[in-house]
Amino acid sequence: MSEIHKDKVKATKEIIEELREGFIEFPSYQTAISLARKSLEIGRLKESAEWSLRARKLDGKQFSSYLIFAEAKFQLGDEETAIKTLEMSLEKNYSQEVKDKLVELKKRVAQK
Numbered sequence: 001m002s003e004i005h006k007d008k009v010k011a012t013k014e015i016i017e018e019l020r021e022g023f024i025e026f027p028s029y030q031t032a033i034s035l036a037r038k039s040l041e042i043g044r045l046k047e048s049a050e051w052s053l054r055a056r057k058l059d060g061k062q063f064s065s066y067l068i069f070a071e072a073k074f075q076l077g078d079e080e081t082a083i084k085t086l087e088m089s090l091e092k093n094y095s096q097e098v099k100d101k102l103v104e105l106k107k108r109v110a111q112k
Contacts, residue, residue: 012042029059036068048072063095070101079109 016038023031032055039048052069055062066089074082086102089095 009042012038016042027054027058029055029062029065032058033062033064033068036065036072040068040072045072045076049076061093063089063093063098066098067101070105074105074108079105083109 016035019031019035019038023035032051036048036051036055039045039051049069049072052065052072055065056069059065066085070082070085073079073085083102083105086098086105089098090102
């Protein structure tokens with residue numbers, strides 16, 4: 001791992017800690033989804049999925065939580081859950097971004 005990459009991971013971990021503290025004081029969708037994104041960036045896949053679920057509980061109409069959750073689950077090897085999550089999201093509220101992600105994940109499965 002390069003020094004630049006190590007520094008980025010360290011900075012991201014510090015941001016995650018600050019966001020967690022903020023979430024404890026004031027739980028919000030935006031903080032939860034930021035935690036999900038940052039966790040995904042540094043490979044904390046289970047944490048990313050958990051924060052995505054928290055974000056979804058706070059605002060189930062926002063599709064970002066579905067996208068991040070699906071990517072985390074896919075990277076964890078749970079491709080079926082990832083795909084079903086995106087399909088469920090599309091049933092509730094259509095989003096071209098969700099549809100594109102669903103197509104992408106299905107192609108990735110087919111390439112294996």
